[in-house]
Amino acid sequence: MSEHPLVSVIVPAFDAERLVSALLDSLLAQTYPRDRVQIIIADNGSRDATVERARTRPATVVIENRRRSSYAARNLGLREARGEIMAFTDVDCIADPCWIERGVAAMAATGADLVAGRIRFVLSDPPTGAEAYDALVHMDNESLVRRQGTAVTANLFVRRAVFGALGEFPVVESGGDALFTRRAVAEGFRLEYCEGAIVDHPARRLGEMLRKSWRVGTAYRLKRQGSASSPAVLALARALIPPTPGYLRRLILRRGNERMNSVVIRLGAVAWLYGLTWALSACVSMFRRAGDTAPGDSPPAEGHRGH
Numbered sequence: 639m640s641e642h643p644l645v646s647v648i649v650p651a652f653d654a655e656r657l658v659s660a661l662l663d664s665l666l667a668q669t670y671p672r673d674r675v676q677i678i679i680a681d682n683g684s685r686d687a688t689v690e691r692a693r694t695r696p697a698t699v700v701i702e703n704r705r706r707s708s709y710a711a712r713n714l715g716l717r718e719a720r721g722e723i724m725a726f727t728d729v730d731c732i733a734d735p736c737w738i739e740r741g742v743a744a745m746a747a748t749g750a751d752l753v754a755g756r757i758r759f760v761l762s763d764p765p766t767g768a769e770a771y772d773a774l775v776h777m778d779n780e781s782l783v784r785r786q787g788t789a790v791t792a793n794l795f796v797r798r799a800v801f802g803a804l805g806e807f808p809v810v811e812s813g814g815d816a817l818f819t820r821r822a823v824a825e826g827f828r829l830e831y832c833e834g835a836i837v838d839h840p841a842r843r844l845g846e847m848l849r850k851s852w853r854v855g856t857a858y859r860l861k862r863q864g865s866a867s868s869p870a871v872l873a874l875a876r877a878l879i880p881p882t883p884g885y886l887r888r889l890i891l892r893r894g895n896e897r898m899n900s901v902v903i904r905l906g907a908v909a910w911l912y913g914l915t916w917a918l919s920a921c922v923s924m925f926r927r928a929g930d931t932a933p934g935d936s937p938p939a940e941g942h943r944g945h
Contacts (some may be wrong), residue, residue: 642674646721650711651729652682655691662695662727670738670745680715680804708804709814713806726791734836741795751797751827754779754789755835764897766903774889783831787823791815793837851912855919877913
């Protein structure tokens, strides 16, 4: 790999006119040589001014309006990409100035084929219970890489050769990144984590959290295929049990900050509501045919161990 390989940054976007300019400005402010970065906004049929705002910056804009899926948009971006390395993030993220530089350096230093970076959550002060739960439980690339051999595309670098061998992302509603990275690891490609390659991501509010929970639960049955996760009945049962304050405080100690201790009761209530919503949705999915659902994120039960 050359000292400064060409990096294609691919960002899916949908109705993101309030977000896309800030994301693009952060990508244009990278310490990595500007002439070695290709920025691609893959619009997924936005109904607002996302495309127009993206075109005010030096970025390539492609439009995927045939299928509503961020993975369909990412795949269209891949076809436009010229880079040796593909870097993925989301339109509601802000990239640290050293994001690309450190992600590429981690690839060179470790010989990895895929590198997942840190997703740092932006919280209110004090955080709401939903924000705290989101930041503590979701998009933990370090844990995903080391415990499950997967990663999320909110912060992910992938060599072109991996897509050459495996093809594009599966076009699903949710969890295509988990499916792709798990398959890459199974096929012998090396996945590493880089703490210093950082993007900031806003934590979700309660309504967004519960919508996510329903979507993830609906996807659960198919996600289990080929996975060594707990039996479905046990996972559903765990999701219905409220987490103990002790468990929540240990979780805060591992991934949170002291401000979250002030919202432990609200955090526990959100965790239980999230699990209840997920379990109901997952039960519904059990009665659907295999073609009716799409793989999604990890169930909340995995985050509630240690009661």
